[in-house]
Amino acid sequence: MSYITRKISKLGKKETYVHFLNTLRYALYVILHPADGYWDLIHAKRGSYSAANFIVIMTLLVHVWKLHFASFIVQPNVNWEEINVLMEFAKILLPLAIFCICNWGVTTLFDGKGHLGDIYMGTAYALTPYTLIQIPIIILSNVVTIEESAFYSVFNAISFVWIGMLIFMAIMMIHSYSFAKTLLFVIFTAFGMLVFIFIMLLFFSMISQGVAYFVSLGREVVFRLN
Amino acid sequence: MMKRKLLLIASLFTLCAGLFAKGDTYIYDYWGKMEKSPDAYRVSHVVYADDLKLEKGLKNPSSLFAKGNMLYVADTDNSRILQLEYTPQKTLELRRVIDHVNANGTGELETLNLPEDVFIGKDNSIYIADTKNGRVIRLDQDLNIIQVLKEPNDPTYEEGKDFLPTKVVADSKGRVYISARNINKGFMKYEYDGTFQGFFGANEVVYNWTDMIWKKLSTQAQKEKMVLFVPVEYSNCYIDKEGFIYAVTKTFEEWDLKSDSAKPIRRLNALGKDILVKNAVNLPIGDVEWGDAAGIKNPSKFTDITVLDDEVYITVDESRGRIFAYDNQGYLLFAFGGRGNVDGFFRQPSSIEHIEKDLFVLDSQNASITVFTPTDYGSLIYKATEQFACGEYDASAETWAKVLDYNGNYDLAYIGLGKSCLRQNKYKEAMDYFKTKRDRRDYSKAFKYYRKEWIEANIGWMVVVIIILVVVSFVRKIVKKIKWELDSL
Numbered sequence: 001m002s003y004i005t006r007k008i009s010k011l012g013k014k015e016t017y018v019h020f021l022n023t024l025r026y027a028l029y030v031i032l033h034p035a036d037g038y039w040d041l042i043h044a045k046r047g048s049y050s051a052a053n054f055i056v057i058m059t060l061l062v063h064v065w066k067l068h069f070a071s072f073i074v075q076p077n078v079n080w081e082e083i084n085v086l087m088e089f090a091k092i093l094l095p096l097a098i099f100c101i102c103n104w105g106v107t108t109l110f111d112g113k114g115h116l117g118d119i120y121m122g123t124a125y126a127l128t129p130y131t132l133i134q135i136p137i138i139i140l141s142n143v144v145t146i147e148e149s150a151f152y153s154v155f156n157a158i159s160f161v162w163i164g165m166l167i168f169m170a171i172m173m174i175h176s177y178s179f180a181k182t183l184l185f186v187i188f189t190a191f192g193m194l195v196f197i198f199i200m201l202l203f204f205s206m207i208s209q210g211v212a213y214f215v216s217l218g219r220e221v222v223f224r225l226n
Numbered sequence: 227m228m229k230r231k232l233l234l235i236a237s238l239f240t241l242c243a244g245l246f247a248k249g250d251t252y253i254y255d256y257w258g259k260m261e262k263s264p265d266a267y268r269v270s271h272v273v274y275a276d277d278l279k280l281e282k283g284l285k286n287p288s289s290l291f292a293k294g295n296m297l298y299v300a301d302t303d304n305s306r307i308l309q310l311e312y313t314p315q316k317t318l319e320l321r322r323v324i325d326h327v328n329a330n331g332t333g334e335l336e337t338l339n340l341p342e343d344v345f346i347g348k349d350n351s352i353y354i355a356d357t358k359n360g361r362v363i364r365l366d367q368d369l370n371i372i373q374v375l376k377e378p379n380d381p382t383y384e385e386g387k388d389f390l391p392t393k394v395v396a397d398s399k400g401r402v403y404i405s406a407r408n409i410n411k412g413f414m415k416y417e418y419d420g421t422f423q424g425f426f427g428a429n430e431v432v433y434n435w436t437d438m439i440w441k442k443l444s445t446q447a448q449k450e451k452m453v454l455f456v457p458v459e460y461s462n463c464y465i466d467k468e469g470f471i472y473a474v475t476k477t478f479e480e481w482d483l484k485s486d487s488a489k490p491i492r493r494l495n496a497l498g499k500d501i502l503v504k505n506a507v508n509l510p511i512g513d514v515e516w517g518d519a520a521g522i523k524n525p526s527k528f529t530d531i532t533v534l535d536d537e538v539y540i541t542v543d544e545s546r547g548r549i550f551a552y553d554n555q556g557y558l559l560f561a562f563g564g565r566g567n568v569d570g571f572f573r574q575p576s577s578i579e580h581i582e583k584d585l586f587v588l589d590s591q592n593a594s595i596t597v598f599t600p601t602d603y604g605s606l607i608y609k610a611t612e613q614f615a616c617g618e619y620d621a622s623a624e625t626w627a628k629v630l631d632y633n634g635n636y637d638l639a640y641i642g643l644g645k646s647c648l649r650q651n652k653y654k655e656a657m658d659y660f661k662t663k664r665d666r667r668d669y670s671k672a673f674k675y676y677r678k679e680w681i682e683a684n685i686g687w688m689v690v691v692i693i694i695l696v697v698v699s700f701v702r703k704i705v706k707k708i709k710w711e712l713d714s715l
Binding site for chain 2: 072073076079143145146147
């Protein structure tokens with residue numbers, strides 16, 4: 001309780017916002033200078049969770065804005081009427097969460113220096129280029145013809161490649177790994193994510209089977225009693 | 227009394243329902259979903275052998291051919307060809323039964339043996355694929371044999387199998403294209419003098435990187451065993467008035483359909499290359515959704531194709547007994563029909579033909595010919611496509627608007643309206659029409675003009691704004707400089 005009241009009381013102070021804006025502005029430095037940017041983000045405490053959350057929320061919003069506002073010239077297979085916004089949020093949040101957990105799980109065993117929170121912050125800061133690039137090209141997509149839509153696809157691709165590189169650098173700096181070791185652990189993390197998803201699916205199907213068993217048992221009992 | 231009246235009304239309703247029974251005409255929308263549409267064709271009547279006053283019923287008839295107002299039927303298992311006339315009253319009447327041909331010069335009569343196809347050339351000579359006799363014969367009007375095309379004696383032709391020609395077409399120069407059973411290299415092409423010229427329209431060999439790797443890894447002996455071509459056996463063909471051969475095939479893999487490497491419908495040019503135009507989102511492959519109704523889950527397998535004068539091609543599918551009509555851009559105009567015993571449905575459709583806009587479908591198992599005539603809706607669609615093709619854009623827009631009155635879900639009508647708006651320089655309207663039906667290419671075209679128009683109209687104030695911005699920033703800089711200099715004094 002005291003944690004929440006402390007947080008709320010902080011909201012009234014001006015320093016909270018200054019700190020938030022400073023850490024958010026630091027994201028611009030991180031995406032352009034990933035090596036020392038990420039090092040300072042964790043070790044010099046230049047980042048904050050509030051800024052990380054803000055970037056993730058922006059990514060979610062921009063993703064939905066893209067589906068709605070980008071012209072059908074550049075995304076012919078998106079049917080806005082059939083989009084479930086919560087599903088679209090899950091498409092970003094679930095991989096993000098699974099990546100953070102698996103990466104933490106794998107690296108902890110092999111002397112990674114990062115905590116789970118550090119990994120989350122690093123990955124969230126790596127999503128900055130998505131917001132920065134997608135918003136202009138959503139506007140751009142509405143004033144291009146089909147031949148000029150190549151510009152859109154190039155910038156779209158750049159935003160994803162940039163995110164990929166930033167995540168790589170984040171892992172390298174947060175865990176203070178060498179390049180080769182980072183590469184290895186990226187592969188391990190990907191493998192770990194697959195295992196994680198598999199176990200989750202198994203778990204949920206087992207649970208639903210179990211629930212279904214007890215539900216039918218209960219029904220049977222009710223039926224007999226009547 | 228009341229009860230009787232009610233019964234009468236009820237029975238009248240059921241009768242009417244039977245008379246005006248709606249078929250299940252449909253099209254596919256942009257997302258590949260089936261959209262019901264009004265009937266484009268209605269069954270005029272179904273013709274059986276006794277309607278033609280024939281003593282012997284049709285038996286496994288396999289092919290139709292129409293020229294002028296004459297309709298020819300290859301009545302295979304009776305070893306005869308029927309010549310029918312399509313009268314102005316829209317009935318079919320028997321004109322001639324061809325079951326004997328005169329051998330050259332001698333006056334000797336020869337019988338046909340299970341003929342599977344008939345074709346009438348430009349010079350009115352009759353080509354018959356005399357399948358079991360292993361030959362294609364060309365006859366004049368009095369049934370004298372002019373030419374016999376036999377099994378070729380050529381190194382590219384693999385001997386040792388029975389030569390069973392099943393389909394035959396000839397172009398205006400008298401070159402003959404034969405499709406034969408068990409031959410999977412395409413059509414066999416014969417010169418006008420009857421010499422075998424080679425195979426035509428075989429599948430192109432496409433290499434991909436997995437093949438390359440396999441080739442690299444395999445030994446010489448294995449390489450020799452690898453197939454050097456992709457087999458294709460055309461199930462039917464039609465030669466249009468420009469001399470292009472429309473061919474349909476059933477030999478393809480299901481998964482190749484959606485990537486357009488199967489090409490079940492082809493339009494072959496003189497080199498045997500497929501030049502069918504495919505501008506629509508849904509490829510011309512018949513049914514886009516296969517489903518699993520009544521245990522049928524395979525894709526459409528076309529048995530025949532016919533091409534109307536305005537390049538609208540109509541195919542018939544044997545897996546679901548459906549008829550598909552596409553325009554020359556590859557848009558599905560309508561699809562209808564099905565498997566069944568009711569009029570307008572088929573048990574095993576084997577051939578389709580047209581005289582003007584009326585369709586004839588031969589059902590080989592039911593031994594019948596179904597005659598379809600276009601409804602108002604179907605005629606409007608044809609009219610609009612024709613008008614657009616010959617440049618009457620205003621008129622075509624009017625017709626498309628009428629089509630929309632019948633069917634508000636008709637994608638092509640919106641696109642047609644958009645195209646005519648585009649030709650009349652109404653770009654914004656055109657863009658709206660194209661956007662509704664997600665026609666990217668045409669939308670882009672309209673948008674390009676619209677954007678140009680917009681910039682030309684608004685360039686004045688845009689330049690003013692830019693100049694003001696530049697001036698303001700310049701002035702601010704100077705002001706700052708002066709301020710700084712004043713401060714540092």
